[in-house]
Structure formats: structure tokens, C-alpha cells
Amino acid sequence: MNARTRSDWMAPVKSGLMGGLIALLIAMVGLVEVSVKRPILTADGRILLSVGQLLLLLPIILMCYKAVQVFAAGCEKVTDRLGLLATGALSGFFASLVLAALVLLGRVINLRTVFIRASPDLFNTLTFGLGLGGGSVVLLLFGALLGGLVAAITLLPDRIRRPLVLGLALVPLAAILTSALFAGRGFSVPVALLVGVVAAALTFAWRQTQPKLQDRVAALSPSGQRTYQVFRWLLPVAIVLALPRLGAYPSEVLVNVGLFVLMGLGLNIVVGFAGLLDLGYVAFYALGAYAMAVLTSPEMTWHGIHLTFWQALPFAVLASTSAGIILGIPVLGMRGDYLAIVTLGFGEIIRLVFLSDWLKPFLGGSNGITRIPKAVVGSIALDNSPKLYYLILAGCVVAAFVAIRLKDSRLGRAWMAMREDEDVAQAMGIDLIKTKLLAFATGATFSGLSGAIFASKLTSIYPHSFHVLVSINVLGVIIVGGMGSIPGVVVGALALVGLPELLREFAEFRLLMYGAALVFMMLTRPEGLVPEARRKLELHEADGEV
Amino acid sequence: MALLELQDIHTYYGAIHALKGISIHVDEGEIVTLIGANGAGKSTTLNTICGLQHPRSGSVTLKGESIQHLPAHEIVTRGVAQAPEGRRVFGRLNVTENLEMGAFVRVDKDGIKRDMERVFTLFPRLKERAKQVAGTLSGGEQQMLAIGRALMASPRLLLLDEPSMGLAPILVEAIFDTITEINAQGTTVLLVEQNALIALSVASRGYVMETGSIRLADTAEALRNNEMVRRVYLGET
Numbered sequence: 001m002n003a004r005t006r007s008d009w010m011a012p013v014k015s016g017l018m019g020g021l022i023a024l025l026i027a028m029v030g031l032v033e034v035s036v037k038r039p040i041l042t043a044d045g046r047i048l049l050s051v052g053q054l055l056l057l058l059p060i061i062l063m064c065y066k067a068v069q070v071f072a073a074g075c076e077k078v079t080d081r082l083g084l085l086a087t088g089a090l091s092g093f094f095a096s097l098v099l100a101a102l103v104l105l106g107r108v109i110n111l112r113t114v115f116i117r118a119s120p121d122l123f124n125t126l127t128f129g130l131g132l133g134g135g136s137v138v139l140l141l142f143g144a145l146l147g148g149l150v151a152a153i154t155l156l157p158d159r160i161r162r163p164l165v166l167g168l169a170l171v172p173l174a175a176i177l178t179s180a181l182f183a184g185r186g187f188s189v190p191v192a193l194l195v196g197v198v199a200a201a202l203t204f205a206w207r208q209t210q211p212k213l214q215d216r217v218a219a220l221s222p223s224g225q226r227t228y229q230v231f232r233w234l235l236p237v238a239i240v241l242a243l244p245r246l247g248a249y250p251s252e253v254l255v256n257v258g259l260f261v262l263m264g265l266g267l268n269i270v271v272g273f274a275g276l277l278d279l280g281y282v283a284f285y286a287l288g289a290y291a292m293a294v295l296t297s298p299e300m301t302w303h304g305i306h307l308t309f310w311q312a313l314p315f316a317v318l319a320s321t322s323a324g325i326i327l328g329i330p331v332l333g334m335r336g337d338y339l340a341i342v343t344l345g346f347g348e349i350i351r352l353v354f355l356s357d358w359l360k361p362f363l364g365g366s367n368g369i370t371r372i373p374k375a376v377v378g379s380i381a382l383d384n385s386p387k388l389y390y391l392i393l394a395g396c397v398v399a400a401f402v403a404i405r406l407k408d409s410r411l412g413r414a415w416m417a418m419r420e421d422e423d424v425a426q427a428m429g430i431d432l433i434k435t436k437l438l439a440f441a442t443g444a445t446f447s448g449l450s451g452a453i454f455a456s457k458l459t460s461i462y463p464h465s466f467h468v469l470v471s472i473n474v475l476g477v478i479i480v481g482g483m484g485s486i487p488g489v490v491v492g493a494l495a496l497v498g499l500p501e502l503l504r505e506f507a508e509f510r511l512l513m514y515g516a517a518l519v520f521m522m523l524t525r526p527e528g529l530v531p532e533a534r535r536k537l538e539l540h541e542a543d544g545e546v
Numbered sequence: 547m548a549l550l551e552l553q554d555i556h557t558y559y560g561a562i563h564a565l566k567g568i569s570i571h572v573d574e575g576e577i578v579t580l581i582g583a584n585g586a587g588k589s590t591t592l593n594t595i596c597g598l599q600h601p602r603s604g605s606v607t608l609k610g611e612s613i614q615h616l617p618a619h620e621i622v623t624r625g626v627a628q629a630p631e632g633r634r635v636f637g638r639l640n641v642t643e644n645l646e647m648g649a650f651v652r653v654d655k656d657g658i659k660r661d662m663e664r665v666f667t668l669f670p671r672l673k674e675r676a677k678q679v680a681g682t683l684s685g686g687e688q689q690m691l692a693i694g695r696a697l698m699a700s701p702r703l704l705l706l707d708e709p710s711m712g713l714a715p716i717l718v719e720a721i722f723d724t725i726t727e728i729n730a731q732g733t734t735v736l737l738v739e740q741n742a743l744i745a746l747s748v749a750s751r752g753y754v755m756e757t758g759s760i761r762l763a764d765t766a767e768a769l770r771n772n773e774m775v776r777r778v779y780l781g782e783t
Contacts, residue, residue: 410650417647420636427596427630429622429651429699 009090012067016091016147019063020098023056027102027126029512030117031055034505036125039186040175048189051503053125054172057146060095064147067091068154085151092147093140099126100136107132159207167200180502181250240393244386251385253501255457258392259450260497263470264477264489265399266446271475272484272532273412274439275419277340279471280347283327284320284444286466288451290354291316293369293461294362300369302362309375309456313449320448321441323350328440332433335422347471355463368462375456388457395453396490399446403486406442415439473497476514480521482528491529547610549574549734550595550626550703555604555614557587557594564590565601566758572703572736577729579737579745579766581779582755588738589631591755592705595736596628597621608703623651627701629692631708631738637681641672644680644691648698657700664731665694668724686717693724703734710741722748742779746770754779 026032036052071087103123105111111118127135128142153161174195175187187195217228244251263285270278294300295312307315331342354363363369375382375391382388406412414435417425426432455461473496481492496517500510521528548571557565565587572578580588593599595606597618606614613621627648636644645665649658666673669690675683680691689709696704706725710718718741726748729735739745746752746766754762754775762769769775776782 413647414650416639417636417650420638421634423598424630424634424636425647426618427598427622427628428647428695429619431617431619 008071011070012087012091013094015063015067015070016060016094016143017098019060019091020095022059022063023095024098024102026055026059027099027122028115028117029509031506031509032122032125033117033119034509035503036121038176038179038503038505040172040179041189041192042186043189045185047186049172051172051176056099056126060092060143060146061150063095064088064091064150065154067147068151072154081155084155085148088147088149088151089144090147092150093144095147096139096143099143100139103127103132103136103139159204162207163200163203166203167196170199171196177502180504181246244389248385251389253498255385255388255392256501257493257498258389258396259454259457260474260477260493261396261490262392262399262450262453263447263474264481264493265396265403265486266443266450267474268478268484268486268489269403269406269415269446270439270443272478273407273419274415274436276436276439277336278343278440278443279340279468279475280327280343280345280350281443281447281474282466282468282470283347283350284323284447285451285454285470286350286354286463287323287444288316288320288448289455289461289466290363290369290451291319291448292452292455293364293372296456297369297372299364299371300362309373313452316452316455317445317448320444320451323448324440324442324444325437327444328437332436344468344471347468351463351466351468354466366463368460370460372455372459372461374459375453382456388453392453395449399449400486402442407486411435411438476518478528480517480529482531484532485528485530488528488530488532495529548572549609550736551605551607552591552595553605553607555591555594555601555606557590557599557601559590559599564758565594567604568755568758568760570753570760570763572734574702574734575729575732576751577725577735577737577749579739579749579752580755581739581742581745581752582761584740585757586755587758588755589707592628592707592736592738595621596626596705619651622699625700625702626705627696627699627703628705629689629696629707629709632711633685633688633692635680635683635688635691635695638679640677640679641683641691642676644695645672645698648695649700651699658698661698661700665697668697668727669694686713686721689713689717689721690724693721693728697728697733701733703736704728706735706737708738708740710739710744718744742775 032052032055034052035055036050037047038051039047039049040051040054041047041049067090068084068088071084102118103126106118106123126139128138129135130138153164156164171187171192175192179186217225220228243254263281266284267278267281270276270281292309292312294303295305295307295315296309298306327343327346331339334342353359355366356363357365359365360367375388377391380387382391414425414430417428417430418432418435422432425435454465458465477492477496478489479492480496481488481490496514500506500513506513550572552568552570555565555568556563568587568591570578570580570591580591582588590599594601594614597613597616597620601614604614605612608621608624608626611624613624616624636647639647642662645662646658649661652658666676671687672690672694675687680688683691693704693706693709696706709721709725713721722744725735725737729748737745737749746769749766752764752766752769753760754769762772762775764772770780
């Protein structure tokens with residue numbers, strides 16, 4: 001290896017400073033302050049590690065990791081172990097230097113006139129409660145140690161490293177989830193150790209036995225293979241069915257996630273399959289909800305019809321489908337940005353129509369429509385979240401089934417060809433008008449179904465529930481999940497709808513975290529969390545890591 | 547009766563008068579070429595034939611049936627397929643899927659399979675790369691794929707738009723050999739080219755286009771010997 005030049009040492013310093021600055025930003029906007037009370041690790045009622053502290057650690061860890069990766073890049077096997085450790089430690093040191101500088105500055109001048117979150121509490125958190133002098137030194141040492149540790153972990157052989165990282169990542173995740181779901185107090189040290197060790201051991205064991213298991217399965221008789229497949233599916237299905245057992249609040253969150261999964265599956269067809277960027281998708285959700293409300297609520301006396309949920313459902317869905325086609329016709333000739341703008345306008349028009357005083361006697365205006373009846377199955381009223389969960393789950397399963405079947409169908413092929421090149425698709429014999437309208441109509445149908453369930457879930461709806469942000473949210477769900485990928489929609493909805501619901505203290509930072517998540521995704525994993533194979537290929541063929 | 551006949555075609559892009567009264571015909575079994583400079587209206591003529599552009603006046607008849615008002619996707623079903631300018635393969639689909647897209651309008655599974663084999667025989671390179679994503683093919687392979695994809699529609703008339711564009715001379719020769727072979731197997735070809743030399747060497751007749759109208763129409767041999775063509779399009783002094 002050549003003698004390292006100066007720029008080799010600049011890289012970890014830069015990464016470190018960057019990590020420190022991100023941590024600084026997180027602290028200054030107040031994310032740390034709101035979450036420093038939510039425990040992850042506790043001992044005798046004292047918080048050892050809180051979500052707030054973890055938020056400060058994460059960017060530093062990530063940037064140290066990046067520095068180490070840059071160092072290791074280009075070598076087949078890292079020979080310069082000391083250099084690697086030093087790189088990690090250096091970038092960790094510089095990251096904590098930024099935070100130490102903040103503490104110092106905060107003691108000298110009163111930052112709170114501008115940055116109201118630069119509170120003594122924050123400084124206490126940063127200096128481990130050890131005061132200015134000692135705390136700063138400890139902070140710097142801690143940063144260097146953390147960076148070194150990150151570097152050390154990358155040195156471990158793969159079969160140990162993966163279980164270890166997984167165990168380390170799972171502990172805070174599990175602690176946050178349990179504390180959010182069951183108002184728990186985080187994990188005590190022994191519990192955390194237990195969770196981490198068990199997770200790591202299971203991963204280790206799984207990775208050791210998986211190849212053998214696959215051989216065993218391959219050696220099974222055809223009927224044995226079938227049984228294996230059934231059992232392999234049985235467990236996830238059982239878990240999904242048992243989820244409402246977690247309680248009313250988790251079910252509530254899951255129902256909201258479900259509504260977005262349903263919408264996401266629809267928008268995924270329009271945007272992911274057919275490549276038509278629709279920013280007014282909330283319109284169909286609103287139409288489904290309002291159709292349900294108008295047809296079922298006893299408040300709506302002008303038409304003299306009062307249906308039950310199930311009687312109204314086909315009409316609500318049909319209303320959205322027709323709206324999808326009606327919107328589709330004028331925008332048939334539009335592509336890309338133009339289409340996005342027109343659909344954005346359409347979404348707003350629909351909301352304003354529902355809000356208008358002119359239509360108040362028919363649609364309730366700003367007062368909305370209330371007293372929408374709950375759905376009833378047999379003699380059971382779906383009047384709480386655990387019961388509603390099954391309704392939305394059924395909707396999602398049907399929608400996912402339809403989407404999967406469509407994807408591999410002739411129509412799915414036509415959508416794909418149209419997304420790639422409209423002119424050539426047409427020259428191949430694809431009827432663009434029919435194909436586009438079918439995409440809009442299918443997407444709108446799923447959204448309308450979601451809206452109808454939404455209306456009967458809340459029993460009252462107001463125009464402001466159908467803000468343009470809902471459209472953006474759904475789009476975010478499919479971008480984060482992976483454009484065109486059906487499992488991606490579920491993962492995206494869990495990440496963007498489920499997580500923020502669980503971590504209520506972040507409510508006011510929701511959009512900020514949303515933006516940060518999207519930027520981070522675009523930088524590191526533009527194909528989404530669960531990418532469609534084709535898209536992954538396209539995005540990575542340039543760097544040859546297919 | 548001619549397989550394809552254009553009579554006094556006028557096509558506009560908005561206010562721009564792109565084709566100013568084009569009349570050409572292609573007989574069954576021929577290779578006919580349209581040569582001309584950039585912007586002469588060659589691609590517009592092809593797009594007018596296959597329905598991606600519609601003429602403001604004039605008629606396009608295929609086997610005596612007028613088709614100028616049909617949408618593009620219906621003209622394909624009548625036996626006209628195009629390999630567009632700049633190849634435009636479906637970059638994210640693999641070679642086999644691209645070929646399958648070419649047969650989108652067909653339902654005869656056996657026929658599609660036979661034609662797939664035929665394309666693979668004509669272009670053995672495509673067979674080697676059957677599972678490769680089209681966007682990662684070389685320019686020559688993409689051109690082969692674009693032609694193969696058009697053949698998958700089992701057309702009576704094959705429209706080729708600048709098949710030599712951006713390819714190395716040796717590849718151009720190979721592609722044109724295959725075009726001759728496709729024609730010998732019974733497909734009529736209308737070929738648009740800027741490379742007049744090679745186009746006139748495979749075609750039986752040719753038209754020379756200039757700024758939206760036909761300047762010359764003759765047999766390929768006569769055009770090769772025409773003084774104006776030699777000077778302007780074959781670069782001889």
C-alpha cells in the first residue's frame with residue numbers, strides 16, 4: 001500500500017464533521033429534547049440510553065461507518081487494520097468535537113435567544129451530566145471510542161458481524177416499539193442483553209443451518225414440499241391475523257397503515273406500473289369517503305336513500321372508478337410534469353367542491369358529514385379498531401391479489417411498455433387510450449375502497465381530511481417502499497405511516513423527518529426498501545453492482 | 547395493385563408543413579428506400595404510414611384499404627410494423643421480453659414461438675443475450691433487437707427508420723445483409739436512410755426526398771447513376 005497522502009486523512013475528518021453537524025441539527029431543532037424522556041435502556045429507574053441520545057448517536061455512527069468504508073474501498077482485504085481503526089476513531093472524534101464546540105459556545109454566550117432548544121438540559125445530555133470541563137473531555141473520548149468501535153465491527157468476519165449488528169440494532173428497535181405500544185419503560189440492562197444475545201444467536205444459527213435446510217427441503221418428496229410451503233406461509237399468516245391482539249392502540253395504528261396500503265397499491269399501479277405521475281390521488285379517496293357518507297348517513301335527507309355500509313360500498317367504489325376515468329380522459333395526451341400539475345389541480349378542486357357553501361345542503365360543506373354508520377358483519381358491528389383491522393386487511397389482500405395478477409398480465413405488460421416509451425408502445429399495437437384509462441380506473445378503485453372504509457371508521461368526515469398532503473404521503477409510501485413493488489407498499493406504509501403514529505412526541509417534526517427520510521433514501525437506496533427487481537437493475541447497472 | 551400507396555400526403559406539425567404532397571408506392575416483395583438529408587421528412591413519412599402522425603389531407607392505402615385515419619395500434623394489426631429511429635428498445639425489459647412486446651397484437655402462440663426462433667436465427671447475437679436487459683446491449687445489438695421486435699408482429703410491410711445510424715461500418719453491412727435476407731423470406735421493406743450508398747445497394751427502387759417533397763423517383767440503379775444523387779448524396783465530385 002502506498003504512503004497515505006493528506007487527502008486520505010481529510011476524508012474521515014470531513015465525514016466526522018458532517019456527522020457532528022447532522023447531530024447538531026437534530027439537537028437544535030428540538031428532536032432530542034422531545035425524545036430524551038423516552039427510555040431505551042434503564043437501570044433502577046434511571047435512564048441509561050434514551051431515544052434522544054440515540055438520535056444523536058445515529059448520524060455519528062453512520063458517518064463513521066461511511067469513513068471506514070471509504071478507507072476500505074479499493075482493497076481486497078484490509079491489511080492496515082490500525083489505519084482502519086484510526087479512521088473510525090478520527091471521524092468519531094471530529095463528530096463529537098462539533099458537539100463539544102456547541103456546549104462550549106452555549107456556556108459562553110446565550111444561544112437561546114435564537115436557538116430556543118439549546119437548553120441546559122441539552123448540554124447536560126451532551127456532557128453526560130459531568131459539567132463543562134470533564135464532560136467535554138469525556139464527550140471527545142466517547143466519540144473517538146464510538147468511531148473505533150464501528151471500525152472494529154467492520155473488521156469482524158461476516159458470520160459474526162451480521163448477527164452482532166442485527167442484535168445491536170434490534171435492541172433499541174424492540175425497546176422503542178414496546179415502550180410506544182404498551183407504555184413500557186424501555187429495557188433494563190439484563191433484558192436488553194437477553195434480547196440482543198437471543199437475536200444475534202438466532203441469526204447466527206439461522207445463517208449456519210439455512211443452506212442445510214434448503215438441501216433438506218429440496219430432497220423432500222413433492223407432497224412433502226407442499227406441506228413445507230404451507231407451513232412456511234402459516235406462521236406469517238397467523239402473525240398477521242393475531243396482530244389486533246396487541247390491543248386497541250396498535251390496532252388503530254395498523255388500520256391507518258392499512259388505509260394507506262390500500263391507497264398505495266392503487267397509486268402503485270398508476271405511477272409504478274404505468275408511469276403516470278398522479279398528484280391528485282386523494283380526490284378518489286375523498287370521493288369514496290363522501291359517496292359512502294352521503295349514501296349512509298341519516299343526516300343526508302335530500303335524496304331519501306339510506307343504505308348500510310355493504311349496500312353503499314359498491315356505489316362508493318364505482319363513484320371513484322368513474323371519477324378515475326373522467327379525470328383520465330382530459331389528461332390522455334399529457335405526460336410527466338404536465339400530468340402531475342393537472343392531477344394536483346384536480347385533487348384540490350374535489351376538496352374545494354366538498355368544502356363549498358353552495359353544495360352545503362348536499363355534502364355538508366365545512367361541517368362535514370357525521371353519523372355515518374359502522375360496518376356490520378352478520379351480527380357483529382365493526383365498531384372498534386381490532387375488528388376494523390380485519391375489514392381493512394381483507395381489502396388489502398384483495399387489492400394486493402388483483403395488483404399481483406395484473407402485473408404479470410397482458411395489461412401489465414402494456415403498462416410497462418407505455419411507461420418505457422409511449423410512441424413505441426403504440427407502434428407495437430398497444431391502445432394507449434384504453435391502457436391509460438384502465439390504469440387510472442384501477443388506481444381510483446383501490447383509493448375509493450380505502451376512502452369508503454375510512455368514512456365508516458371515523459363515522460364522520462370533513463373536507464380537511466382530504467388535503468393534498470395525503471396524496472404526497474401516498475406517493476412517499478411507494479417511493480420509500482420501492483416504485484412498482486407490491487411488498488414495498490406494505491413496508492413503505494409501515495415506515496411512513498405506522499412509525500410516526502407510534503412515536504407521537506415527534507408529531508410536530510413529522511414533515512421534517514419525512515423529508516429527511518426521503519432525501520436519505522434517494523441518496524443511499526433510490527430503488528426503495530423492497531425494490532422491484534427491474535428497477536433495481538436499472539438504477540444500479542451504472543455502478544455494476546446488480 | 548401496390549401493397550402500400552401514399553397519394554398526395556400533407557402532414558403538419560402544428561403550423562409546420564412537414565410533408566408537402568408526398569406520393570409513393572411500395573409493391574409486394576420489394577425493398578424500397580427513401581433517402582434524403584436531415585429534416586427532409588423521411589421519418590415523418592414513416593410515422594404517417596404507421597399512424598403515429600395523421601395527414602391533414604391525402605390518402606394512405608394498404609392493399610386497397612385506406613388506413614390514414616386509423617390509430618397506430620390498429621395499423622399494426624393490419625401488417626405494418628416499424629423499427630423506429632434511434633432504436634428505442636424497452637431498456638428495462640430483457641431481449642426476450644422486448645421481442646414478446648413486438649408480438650403484442652398476436653394471439654397465435656405457435657406462430658409467435660416460430661417467429662421468435664426466426665429472429666434468433668437471423669440475429670444469433672440476440673439468442674446469446676436472450677435474458678440480458680436491453681438497455682445494456684451495444685448499439686448494434688439494440689438495432690438488431692429493434693428490427694427483430696418489429697418482425698415479431700409478423701408484418702407484411704416492415705418499416706425501417708435509419709438502421710445504420712450510429713453503427714460501425716462493419717455492423718452496418720451485417721444489418722443490411724440481414725435486411726436483404728428478411729426481404730428474401732417474403733417481407734416487403736420500406737427503408738429510410740441517410741446512408742444513400744448502402745441503401746441504394748440493397749433496394750430495388752428509391753425516392754429522394756427534399757424538404758417535404760419527393761425530388762426524384764427511380765430504380766436504385768438509375769439513382770446510383772444520377773448525377774445529382776452522386777454529387778449530393780454519395781459525396782462524389
